Amino acid sequence: MVMTNSHKFMSVSTSEQTQGKHLTFRREAIGTHQMKEASGLLNTIRQALHWHQVQQDLRQHQHQLQLLEARFRNVINKNADSIIIVNSFGLVNFANPATECLFNCKVEELVGQALFGSFVAEKPACEIDTAIMPGGGATGTADTRIVQTQVDITPRYGDKAVAEMRVVETEWEGEIAFLILLRDITARLRAEEALRQSESRFREQAQALQQALDNLQQTQAQLVQTEKMSSLGQMVAGVAHEINNPVNFIYGNLAHVSQYTKDLLELVELYQQNYPNPVPAIQEKRQEIDVDFIIKDMPNLVSSMQVGTERIRQIVISLRNFSRLDQAEKKPVNIHEGIDSTLLILHSRLKAQPERPEIEIIKEYGELPLVECYAGQMNQVFMNILSNAIDAIEESAGRKQTAQKPQIRIHTSIETEQRKQKTGQKDPPIPHSHIVIRIADTGNGMTEEIRHRLFDPFFTTKPVGKGTGLGLSISYQIVKEKHSGQLKCTSSPGEGSEFVIELPLH
Numbered sequence: 001m002v003m004t005n006s007h008k009f010m011s012v013s014t015s016e017q018t019q020g021k022h023l024t025f026r027r028e029a030i031g032t033h034q035m036k037e038a039s040g041l042l043n044t045i046r047q048a049l050h051w052h053q054v055q056q057d058l059r060q061h062q063h064q065l066q067l068l069e070a071r072f073r074n075v076i077n078k079n080a081d082s083i084i085i086v087n088s089f090g091l092v093n094f095a096n097p098a099t100e101c102l103f104n105c106k107v108e109e110l111v112g113q114a115l116f117g118s119f120v121a122e123k124p125a126c127e128i129d130t131a132i133m134p135g136g137g138a139t140g141t142a143d144t145r146i147v148q149t150q151v152d153i154t155p156r157y158g159d160k161a162v163a164e165m166r167v168v169e170t171e172w173e174g175e176i177a178f179l180i181l182l183r184d185i186t187a188r189l190r191a192e193e194a195l196r197q198s199e200s201r202f203r204e205q206a207q208a209l210q211q212a213l214d215n216l217q218q219t220q221a222q223l224v225q226t227e228k229m230s231s232l233g234q235m236v237a238g239v240a241h242e243i244n245n246p247v248n249f250i251y252g253n254l255a256h257v258s259q260y261t262k263d264l265l266e267l268v269e270l271y272q273q274n275y276p277n278p279v280p281a282i283q284e285k286r287q288e289i290d291v292d293f294i295i296k297d298m299p300n301l302v303s304s305m306q307v308g309t310e311r312i313r314q315i316v317i318s319l320r321n322f323s324r325l326d327q328a329e330k331k332p333v334n335i336h337e338g339i340d341s342t343l344l345i346l347h348s349r350l351k352a353q354p355e356r357p358e359i360e361i362i363k364e365y366g367e368l369p370l371v372e373c374y375a376g377q378m379n380q381v382f383m384n385i386l387s388n389a390i391d392a393i394e395e396s397a398g399r400k401q402t403a404q405k406p407q408i409r410i411h412t413s414i415e416t417e418q419r420k421q422k423t424g425q426k427d428p429p430i431p432h433s434h435i436v437i438r439i440a441d442t443g444n445g446m447t448e449e450i451r452h453r454l455f456d457p458f459f460t461t462k463p464v465g466k467g468t469g470l471g472l473s474i475s476y477q478i479v480k481e482k483h484s485g486q487l488k489c490t491s492s493p494g495e496g497s498e499f500v501i502e503l504p505l506h
Helices: 007-076 098-103 184-274 281-288 291-323 335-345 375-399 448-452 471-482
Strands: 080-089 094-097 121-124 131-132 144-153 161-172 177-182 331-332 360-364 371-373 405-420 431-440 488-492 498-502
Touching: 080 098, 080 161, 144 177, 144 498, 161 184, 161 281, 281 291, 291 471, 331 375, 331 471, 335 375, 335 405, 335 431, 360 471, 371 375, 375 405, 375 431, 375 498, 471 488, 471 498
Parallel strands: 360 405
Antiparallel strands: 080 094, 080 177, 121 144, 131 144, 144 161, 161 177, 331 371, 405 431, 431 498, 488 498
């Protein structure tokens, strides 16, 4: 077969076209491969850059962790409190340097050792406090229980100490452990104890000063009252002495006056019998002076003068007995005589008043021996108690709080009780006798609160100007300190009051 030129041209053209297509395909394949290689290289570069960034971030985080760890380690190492971590068996896993000072040994010596029982022991008298620390954050952290107490620290060497301990549950290397904080409070406790002792001493000094001030005020009041009573006693004694001389003169002459009067009346009677019809002048004078009445009334007049003079003599004797200026020391005294003298001085207050009838005095005197005492001071006690009894009756009558008849009952007796001997041995008790004087009134009584304060200095329930609050206080001191006796009071509202004086018999 013969090709023509046109056929050749077509063949050539077709071949050239085919080669062009292959070339184009080849070029496209080469471009695609290069693109893939470039893309892979780019990915590799990106990965390298990312890994480099990751490494940089990692190194930065590690650096931050190292800084944070160093910071916390510095905090733990520089902390003055002992920080210890123990496992669930109580063995030490970790301890900070402050622990060495507390236990006086190296940390290496503590690690692996049992903390409780050997180094730390809870104080027997200390109560354990359990507190709950609430959890926080969005993760819902559970609440943490913290145990707080005081413990005794027993170091390897040296003296024991006292520490505050806090225990909280934690983890150590993936296992349950306990974080323990120990704070040495030995110095603080010593300072607190010293402060308490100092406060106690200051309080005792303050109490002593207050007691001294109270004693000084009481002594001052007693001196004032004693001075008043001394002045009153001197005045009473002086008045009694001045009255005593003329009264004794009158009393001594009254017997002669009585005899002379009797003789003269007998003489007048004889004249009347023997001269029944005298001269007119005598008859006129006889009728003027009423001789018959004089004869009948003259003995009564002399008798009344004798009674009045005797009364004055008794008052003078009572005044002298009450003042007792001649008995500054303890002497045997008739107690009944002192009571009677006091009643005689208070006689005007016992009489009937517009608001009340007469106060009746009921004496129930027993057989008493002479009692060694300061007579003047005991009379002062009787005066204070009896005056208060009269005041109570008058107050009750003024308020019309009682329908009882106003009475003051005075009872005296000797009482004996068996007291143990002070030898410390089992010896039989010995009898102890004392005089008991009971003075009871029918006033309105008093409350328990008032009764407890009755003998306090300057305490009074009377209006201003009617009482100083010293009478019963001084009476208590006289009976208690000067005579080693007892002065008590029993009373209840509406039932009256009774004062009991006990004086020992030596």
